[in-house]
Structures are given as C-alpha cells and as structure tokens.
Amino acid sequence: AEDAAQRYGFGAHYADYRTMLDDVAPDAVWALVPYQAMRAVAGDLLSRGVPTFMEKPPGASVREARELAEIAQAHGTPHQVALNRRYAPLLRRMQALLAEAGRPTALSCQFYRYRREEPTFAYGTGIHGLDALRFLGPGEVVEAYVRPVGGNGALVTMVFAGGEIAQMEMLPQVGVQMERYVGHAGSRTVVIDGLYGPLTTYPGYLHLYDEGRLALALEAAAGDPPPEEICGFYGESAAFVEALREGRRPSPSLAEALPSLGIAEAVNAGRPWRA
Incomplete structure (x- = not known):
C-alpha cells in the first residue's frame, strides 16, 4: 500500500x-x-x-x-458491477448499429481461451460473454440451455422474451484466445472481434455488413486510445462517477447483473436456467 x-x-x-x-x-x-x-x-x-x-x-x-x-x-x-464489455466502445457501437435496423433476431459469441482449467471459469470469466450478449439483446433472457463441452467448457443457448436467440461457445481449453460477437438485425450483420488485451486479435475491429456488402469497417486502435479504453475499463469507471455526479443510478446494478450471474452459475453446474 x-x-x-x-x-x-x-x-x-x-x-x-x-x-x-x-x-x-x-x-x-x-x-x-x-x-x-x-x-x-x-x-x-x-x-x-x-x-x-x-x-x-x-x-x-x-x-x-x-x-x-x-x-x-x-x-x-448507489453501486455498479464491473462488467466492462458493456462499456467497450466497439460493443456499444455494435448495439447502436443493430438497434438502428430493428430488434436483433440472433446473436452469437465465440469465447475462446487456452489453458484455463479452473472449474469456475464460466462464473469468473465466461460471464463477460454471457453478459455482453444480454446487453446486445432485445430484452430480457427468460431461459438458457447448457451443453457441457471438454471439461469446463459449454455451448450455451439463451432465449429472450420475444423468442430471439443468443448462442455462445465458451471454450476455455482450446488453441487460441478469441472473443468474437456477431449480431443480426434486419438486413444488417455486425461482427466485432478482439476487445481484450490478451486476445490474439486485439485491439480488434468492427465490420458492418448490409445486404451482403461491407458498409462500415472500424479499427479499435484508430486514434491510438489506451488499452483501458478499448476494453471498457475506463468507460465503466467514468460512467460510475458521472452517474453519481448527476444523481442517476449507475448501471449495471446488482439487480441488472443477477441474470448473467445466474446463467454463469448454471453453466458451471451444467444445468439449464430459467428467469
């Protein structure tokens, strides 16, 4: 100290x-x-x-x-839970681009790590991908199905209240570190990759496709932002301070985070989850 x-x-x-x-x-x-x-x-x-x-x-x-x-x-x-992907600039841009085209109909996340053997991987780390999909989604998740894979990995399917689907490949013992999100809404598909420093594709990119053509390409490193900004660490702390200054409730709160925690705990246990 x-x-x-x-x-x-x-x-x-x-x-x-x-x-x-x-x-x-x-x-x-x-x-x-x-x-x-x-x-x-x-x-x-x-x-x-x-x-x-x-x-x-x-x-x-x-x-x-x-x-x-x-x-x-x-x-x-007032309080806030550190789920930093919600404040990663590329993920927030992805959310906005999908919302412009209507309700997202399908989302996916490839969440890969290597040599991560801890049995609580889903609860301690994989929760980032689960929560990011909830953040991108068109409402609340009402149920999730889990298929265990390779020890502490899983294939997870989350169903939103409107019937939309989010799928996640959570594989912590493979050959690459990767974190890729794909979302579809209307004629648009948005892909982002590489939000976190240790990932193979860091600092990452965003690609927007519309009716089969590349309509927008962004690089996370454009303008040379610090790693803490790319990953959302700076944004979440800044948002917490601004909320306190303005008398607003910070987000995500514990209540907002509970479904992500519940799904992650269910993944660890290899069982389904329901709201």
Whole structure:
C-alpha cells in the first residue's frame, strides 16, 4: 500500500479499509477484491451507504450477490458491477448499429481461451460473454440451455422474451484466445472481434455488413486510445462517477447483473436456467 501511494501520489494509505472509511469518508469506493471476499467487503460498504463499484463476480455465488442487492436496496446505496464489455466502445457501437435496423433476431459469441482449467471459469470469466450478449439483446433472457463441452467448457443457448436467440461457445481449453460477437438485425450483420488485451486479435475491429456488402469497417486502435479504453475499463469507471455526479443510478446494478450471474452459475453446474 505504501509503494502504491508513493507511485500514484495518494496522500495516505491504510492496511484496513474500515479505518480509511472512518478517517476519510470517501465519496465512493472501488471494491476490487477476490469474489470470495466480496460479500463481506461490499456488504459492509453498502450497509454504510458508501457508493460502491465492485469487481465481478460480486460474490462467490448468486445467493451472495442477491444478498448484496438486498443490502443495497435497503440502504439506498448507489453501486455498479464491473462488467466492462458493456462499456467497450466497439460493443456499444455494435448495439447502436443493430438497434438502428430493428430488434436483433440472433446473436452469437465465440469465447475462446487456452489453458484455463479452473472449474469456475464460466462464473469468473465466461460471464463477460454471457453478459455482453444480454446487453446486445432485445430484452430480457427468460431461459438458457447448457451443453457441457471438454471439461469446463459449454455451448450455451439463451432465449429472450420475444423468442430471439443468443448462442455462445465458451471454450476455455482450446488453441487460441478469441472473443468474437456477431449480431443480426434486419438486413444488417455486425461482427466485432478482439476487445481484450490478451486476445490474439486485439485491439480488434468492427465490420458492418448490409445486404451482403461491407458498409462500415472500424479499427479499435484508430486514434491510438489506451488499452483501458478499448476494453471498457475506463468507460465503466467514468460512467460510475458521472452517474453519481448527476444523481442517476449507475448501471449495471446488482439487480441488472443477477441474470448473467445466474446463467454463469448454471453453466458451471451444467444445468439449464430459467428467469
């Protein structure tokens, strides 16, 4: 803590966050702790009424995340869950391009990693792809079907309330790191790839096809933005601060994140999910 304070110019540092809260009374706190500790730390912050930005997943289980949501609601505490793909500029542009053409009818995500053997991969990392598909979709997901593949991988089909479909190949033990999203709406198809630094195709691109022709091509690195902006890390924190300044509810909240957490937990267990 002392080294970080000197490096980044903080006026004080603490070994116990509770002492910091008592001494400083911060306007907001970023709770970037392992998910096994999130229930205790974020629960304390939310119960104190401290606006809290929390790392995903917010808790070791859906039950813990739901308990945090109940605490936040009881105390009226503003908060946000760090699901950064929602703030990646290319993904937000994809959402807008699809919406211009009407309701997306089908979405897909190829979410590949290598040498990721942890049994909780879906809950800790794969949730990014599941949540991004929900963000791109035309409403709420009402059910999801899971077909386990290759140990901790899965093929996931999510069904939206209007019958639209989102499919995800979640394969954490293959030969490439890739994260590609494809969406279809009306005569349009949008493809984006490479949102995250370690991915083979990073910094990525967006291609818009309309009636069979390439209508738009964007490069994520155009203008030389920092990696934190390409991945959505900067955007999500900036949105949290702006929401607090303007008196709006930050997004995504725990309540908004719960379906993504529930689906991810179901993928880990190899079972279907229903809202």
